[in-house]
Amino acid sequence: MKPGPLPAVDLPDDDAAPAAELPRRGRLPVGLGDAGRRPEEPLAVIGLGPAGAGRSEVLARLLRLDPAMLAVPAGSWLVVRHSRVPTRAAYVPGYRQPHSYGADRLAAGPALARPPRRVELSLPEPLLRHFSLVDTPDTGALGVAGGQLLFDAAVRSGAALFVIAADQAFTAVELHLLADLARAGVQVVFAVTPGASGWAPVPEGAGASVGSAPAPVDPVAVTVEAHRAALLAAVPGLADARWFPLRASGDGADLRRALVGWAADEGLRRASAEPPVLPGSHGRVPVVADPGDWSEQLDRQARSSSRRIRQHLSLELANIHLRVVQEIVFGVGCAGLPQLLDQEMEALSLLATAQCDEAVRGLIEGAAGRVLGAPLPTGVRRRLRTPVRWALAEHRGEHELDRVLLVTSTGGVAGLTGAGATDALASYPGVERVEVLPPVAVALSGGCWQHWRSPGNHDPNAARAWTQRALREVELELSREVSRRFEVVRLSLDGVLSDAVDHGILLA
Numbered sequence: 001m002k003p004g005p006l007p008a009v010d011l012p013d014d015d016a017a018p019a020a021e022l023p024r025r026g027r028l029p030v031g032l033g034d035a036g037r038r039p040e041e042p043l044a045v046i047g048l049g050p051a052g053a054g055r056s057e058v059l060a061r062l063l064r065l066d067p068a069m070l071a072v073p074a075g076s077w078l079v080v081r082h083s084r085v086p087t088r089a090a091y092v093p094g095y096r097q098p099h100s101y102g103a104d105r106l107a108a109g110p111a112l113a114r115p116p117r118r119v120e121l122s123l124p125e126p127l128l129r130h131f132s133l134v135d136t137p138d139t140g141a142l143g144v145a146g147g148q149l150l151f152d153a154a155v156r157s158g159a160a161l162f163v164i165a166a167d168q169a170f171t172a173v174e175l176h177l178l179a180d181l182a183r184a185g186v187q188v189v190f191a192v193t194p195g196a197s198g199w200a201p202v203p204e205g206a207g208a209s210v211g212s213a214p215a216p217v218d219p220v221a222v223t224v225e226a227h228r229a230a231l232l233a234a235v236p237g238l239a240d241a242r243w244f245p246l247r248a249s250g251d252g253a254d255l256r257r258a259l260v261g262w263a264a265d266e267g268l269r270r271a272s273a274e275p276p277v278l279p280g281s282h283g284r285v286p287v288v289a290d291p292g293d294w295s296e297q298l299d300r301q302a303r304s305s306s307r308r309i310r311q312h313l314s315l316e317l318a319n320i321h322l323r324v325v326q327e328i329v330f331g332v333g334c335a336g337l338p339q340l341l342d343q344e345m346e347a348l349s350l351l352a353t354a355q356c357d358e359a360v361r362g363l364i365e366g367a368a369g370r371v372l373g374a375p376l377p378t379g380v381r382r383r384l385r386t387p388v389r390w391a392l393a394e395h396r397g398e399h400e401l402d403r404v405l406l407v408t409s410t411g412g413v414a415g416l417t418g419a420g421a422t423d424a425l426a427s428y429p430g431v432e433r434v435e436v437l438p439p440v441a442v443a444l445s446g447g448c449w450q451h452w453r454s455p456g457n458h459d460p461n462a463a464r465a466w467t468q469r470a471l472r473e474v475e476l477e478l479s480r481e482v483s484r485r486f487e488v489v490r491l492s493l494d495g496v497l498s499d500a501v502d503h504g505i506l507l508a
Helices: 055-063 103-108 143-157 172-183 219-234 253-271 294-330 337-372 378-395 419-423 446-452 460-503
Strands: 044-048 077-082 087-091 118-123 132-135 158-165 187-193 242-245 403-407 413-417 441-444
Touching: 044 055, 044 143, 055 132, 055 158, 055 187, 055 253, 132 143, 143 158, 143 172, 143 294, 143 337, 158 172, 158 253, 172 187, 172 219, 187 219, 187 253, 219 242, 242 253, 294 337, 294 460, 337 378, 337 441, 337 446, 337 460, 378 460, 403 419, 403 460, 413 460
Parallel strands: 044 132, 044 158, 077 118, 158 187, 187 242, 403 441
Antiparallel strands: 077 132, 087 118, 403 413
């Protein structure tokens, strides 16, 4: 059966701004990054910036490494963590285990069907005891989905290091991203490197006069101040951001000290953000005298949440379809289609996961509040998650919830189960999940790269038809997946609360 076309949806432009503001290319989907950073999230510094700015060299200088050690395939993220034993592993969607990987193989290109979503490098470097370092693709290659992924990673990690060369200028995309980071409270630090011709030339006659001769003007200071002025004209929220010129002969000690200082302050802030013992974590929690028809209300709320999320994901897939078709015709072409669509699927997975998590929290809050009394203390909510998660196993049937949806070279969708499979899909992983449901995970299989990079497959019309078919299959699979998830959560939560009603107290 031939799939129908995805609807072309004209959404209202809520970001319409006065002429003085920056025009926006796209919006961050509702739910992505909304949860903010959890206190237990590991501290990290996200490196970003345009191509040619020497970002890898700056990170290598911070880590006292050869920049070749930080080479990764195009489009992959690099996560550098602390470890006593140096290791390197590539996390590739479609595999349940990471691949051990040498720097020489990275430089030559991995012998894999597709590029990894991330490469993790573990080193015994003292700096990494304070925070992890993450290198991302160049900002010019991010696109809408890549910007969403970077924003989510920066919000969770807490800090971003933007590297720009002396002869480069901020693009509109970079200014939009930096404005979003400033509004989200992310600590942004700037590093300026020499351009191809060194630092900016000093205008003739510049400098303050001392006696009869003008005082010398530092071209490095002129460059940094010019970049800072250009940034603040568009993003005044970063007026307090620190700037560090990295001269060719320097070792980046000032930048290193600044990042360590941020990590110390942020670590203390996060440690004090949550009390050691949450209210309601211990003790007897009785059932209210008359909980009413809580089970029927739970059923209606679960169905409503599932329907709302499915509709929103359908709209987002329609927008993805429009963006990808535009890039096929006017941008990356057929050869760049797999990387582009895989990035879109990762952003869609984050969005679906965030919305499902928020809706499930709402189900627990509503149903348990009617049975145990509202509002629920934080400790009681956490006590409820464990038995609900355990009870999921009784209602899964023949389908696992830990499942990766892999788009195949024929435009279909195949499933791969297992927690290790979903772990390979994160460009920047966080702490172990405490939510009831496992994450939603969608990616492209290696066969898509092999198919669209073959010399004979360069027809834009065929690529557009394949994209439409693949996205339609993803929409159908996600719709079924979301419906099934909310049904098993409803059954699990109903069972836990029914036991509480029968016994008069919460048994968790």
